[in-house]
Amino acid sequence: MGAFFDQDLSPVLRMADNQDLEFLVNLLQKQLTSTLGAYEAYKKHHPNHRMYADAIAAELCEFGGNSFANLYRGQGPAYQSIVCDVAAKLKVPYNKKQSAEMIEDSILRVVLEKALERMSDEEKRELLKASGGTFHFSAKGAALTAAVIALFRAGGFKSYQITVILVSAIAKAILGHGLAFGTMATITYAASIMVGPVGWALTGIWTAVDIAGPAYRVTTPAVLYVAMLRKKIAFESGKGEKECIQSDDDLIFFRKNLVRTLDKYGIFVLDPFRPFVNRSYWEEIVRKLAKCDLTPDEQRLVAIIRKQLPPLPSQEDDRERESD
Incomplete structure (x- = not known):
């Protein structure tokens, strides 16, 4: 058939x-x-x-x-x-x-x-x-x-x-x-x-x-x-990744999931509630998670973190800072 x-x-x-x-x-x-x-x-x-x-x-x-x-x-x-x-x-x-x-x-x-x-x-x-x-x-x-x-x-x-x-x-x-x-x-x-x-x-x-x-x-x-x-x-x-964090309630759910995932893989972080503007801090968490055998849902968690991070400064921004 x-x-x-x-x-x-x-x-x-x-x-x-x-x-x-x-x-x-x-x-x-x-x-x-x-x-x-x-x-x-x-x-x-x-x-x-x-x-x-x-x-x-x-x-x-x-x-x-x-x-x-x-x-x-x-x-x-x-x-x-x-x-x-x-x-x-x-x-x-x-x-x-x-x-x-x-x-x-x-x-x-x-x-x-x-x-x-x-x-x-x-x-x-x-x-x-x-x-x-x-x-x-x-x-x-x-x-x-x-x-x-x-x-x-x-x-x-x-x-x-x-x-x-x-x-x-x-x-x-x-x-x-x-x-x-x-x-x-x-x-x-x-x-x-x-x-x-x-x-x-x-x-x-x-x-x-x-x-x-x-x-x-x-x-x-x-x-x-x-x-x-x-x-x-x-x-x-x-x-839906960006939509996942639209309100304080969404953020609370996200943080609970993050804490559970970090505990599961024995990853210790000082502050899992630090704002996303701290790009280097969150990149380190992503690097640690990337070394783990993540489930599909946990992989999406990492993708959501990446979506929330501020963009990297461009070369033009760096030149402007140097000229200042």
């Missing part, structure tokens, strides 16, 4: 790592009608999921189409069509001319709104805290809901954190366990709320978005998961 390339789906899956793709593979193979195992790439490379990312894309799209139509086309419908179909079933406002990414975001927002309807004020506050949001201590009800939605719609790393928490809840409801998380403190702290009351409330949201029929039990969580992967890849590719 041959795989195919979908412009809105295949690039995302090709850029994902094996851990990222594990959920989709498990989701597809839970279905009695799954044919993923029949692909030559799967037979040759499983469990190295990255080597058959196109087969995963093809199988996912097969579930989004009618069997007879798939047979006529020779493959499933385009991913964009599946995203629109899921949006329509969930009563999410969308325009077919919008990109798949924009419609995915709309779907995530509606699912988040449904989740918030089921949560108490205290659970909403905990979700905001886990996502790095701020709120007035007296805020409650609709004000807290609006704060979470505003944080999600603002984009950036905080929006990604909310998405991770939301999709992990759905993964737990479907597979019996949440998503695997890296060591990045901002994510692991957010993920930690999944074991408490907030996690219980969020896990129950699947009953609010579950659609009758086996196809939608694949395409709905798959679209939500791909939306999360798209945000993750955008952050890792550099688009």
Whole structure:
């Protein structure tokens, strides 16, 4: 069986790592009608999921189409069509001319709104805290809901954190366990709320978005998961690195992650909270970390540090100083 390339789906899956793709593979193979195992790439490379990312894309799209139509086309419908179909079933406002990414975001927002309807004020506050949001201590009800939605719609790393928490809840409801998380403190702290009351409330949201029929039990969580992967890849590719530190709350999360990483590798520094303008100080920390066998999340931590450092003085600046 041959795989195919979908412009809105295949690039995302090709850029994902094996851990990222594990959920989709498990989701597809839970279905009695799954044919993923029949692909030559799967037979040759499983469990190295990255080597058959196109087969995963093809199988996912097969579930989004009618069997007879798939047979006529020779493959499933385009991913964009599946995203629109899921949006329509969930009563999410969308325009077919919008990109798949924009419609995915709309779907995530509606699912988040449904989740918030089921949560108490205290659970909403905990979700905001886990996502790095701020709120007035007296805020409650609709004000807290609006704060979470505003944080999600603002984009950036905080929006990604909310998405991770939301999709992990759905993964737990479907597979019996949440998503695997890296060591990045901002994510692991957010993920930690999944074991408490907030996690219980969020896990129950699947009953609010579950659609009758086996196809939608694949395409709905798959679209939500791909939306999360798209945000993750955008952050890792550099688009989100600068966004990671936009506020005091972001800085606090970053510092906690830094301290944890330095402790892990036995790296002693006098002041892990020194301002980034001290370029030589932070360059020394980066050099020490570069000698360690860092995880991908820890490598991104180093990349974030580098992004925050002030630029090196140019030769013209040096000449101007000498002339002074």
